[in-house]
Amino acid sequence: MHIPENYLSPATCAVMTAVMVPVWVHAVKKVNTEIPKKDVPMIGVGAAFSFLGMMFNVPLPGGTTGHAVGGTLIALLLGPNAACLAVTVALLIQALLFGDGGILSFGANCFNMAFVLPYFGYFIYRLIAGKSEKKSRQLLGAAVGSYAGINLAAFCAAIEFGIQPYLFHDAAGKALYCPYTLNVSIPAMMIGHLTLFGIAEIVYTVAVYSYVKTIAVNKVSGNAGKMVSENGIVDNSQNIKKKPIFILMAVLIALVPIGLLAQGTAWGEWGSDEIMKITGLSYVPAKLGTGWSLSSVFPDYTMAGIPDAIAYIMSAIVGVAIMIIVFKVASSLIKGKTDYQVK
């Protein structure tokens, strides 16, 4: 679902980024007031989970791949505002370091995966789980919420792809950017996400969520079943244990090369060198072939001359470490609030 560079026109990118700015401002403000300073690094851990989830590519017959995003998962654990920031940072690191998703299209990618996905997924979760303490109902909410979230996000991405040829084409009617109209892009994106990628998101969300809830939450504090209170404020009275979470993360990092088994490129993420061969298009869209792009340090999570699996694990380690660093630094910049209610 990462929209690469030059698939969207700069105008579209500008609009999407402009839409995201108030969302980011809102999220930062909310996180500042809702999440205690010491828990801010946990957002980095959430971002790391999202980052890792996106590395497990799932193949779909026909040569395309997709992946879970995990935005709903973070929203369930830390609230949708924290999830928005976490996924934003994960996307930024992917774009800058690994060339996954474009720099110009960063706003659009954030709109789909950091705004639509976590907020909608969380909304659906609350609709189903409500205030219920029952675990089965919460897990059902998590499953349906994450499925709905990723599909709405994919639908948004499909629309962003699909409107390009209507709006931007040359005199001969050839598309300048993404060449596919809505009637191609929507089915192409949705078939994958309604089936396999949606299931991958459900599995990832439910598995990690139930793991964190059963193992990593301190039962001592009593209300272990309730991680986020009614108005989305993270409950202070309980602590998430760090150790099991880091063990889970290490296991995920070690398993990351599984994502390499899926050969092929995700729909709408082809490079200009492969677009003609894969899609059977008779031309390379003008701006898509010649547009600006950044050469990243580890393009597509690989390095020349290094076995892909090792480079993939390395990418995962570096990505996870940088995300934790980012949020630790962020938490040190936040001024500590003294809560006089707490004894």
Added chain:
Amino acid sequence: MIIKDSYVPEWMLQEEKYSPKMDHDGFIIRSLMKIMSLLSEFRSNAALKQSYFSTRAKLIATILLIILECTSTNMFFVYIIFAVVMVALSTLKGQSIRKIIGSAMPAAVFSALIVLPAFLMGNHNLMVTVVLRVFISVTMIGIMSVTSPWNEVTGSLKVFHLPDIFILTFDLTLKFIMILGDICTNMMTAIRLRSVGKNNRKESALSGVMGTTFLKSHQMSEELYGAMICRGFDGKYNRRSTRFNKHDIIILIVMIILVLLFIFLNFMQ
């Protein structure tokens, strides 16, 4: 209303028209701030508790890694070290991370400027290889200095069979920076407090501060030497080296893996 028949003398009733001229004493404040921040660094370091790994192991590991990383001709090895350093960095506190990045970033930018001509003339590789290496090295030193008490670092230098007199000098330097810094701060504060309005002799006063500090340091070193002689100092200085602890086995394992990787990546391929 005018007060008559009062005990207040005439001159006190006169309105004061003295308004001191603005003085430019930014340089004193700046030097004060600089010294203060340095001293607070010393103080926070002195308050450091024993870290998870022994200082000795960290010192050896840091130096070994810097040598390996700088001599490796294989870029992949440098990336591996980068990953290791990033993971180590991510375990620190946000405040410490900021301090380390704050010193590593300028170093990287500076080296980037130096490499810039080569980059513009077409050698694009150099940009990554040199800048990344500088960033990694400075970050490693930063991690080392943020996590270990400095007196333990100097003590650990014994591992490299440095002469004791060298370590003694090191120890004394660190202590005297602290003491002399305090003296400087006090004197500069005194100058600031005693200057009303525009004081044109402030610059010369500042050089006086330096002179006085030097004289004081001379006096103090003599006193210190005297104290040491009185306590039986015979020119031999036996600094006890810090010990390894049981957690160091983790560092040892990582080091062995990295050295093997270094050999494999640089010589076997």
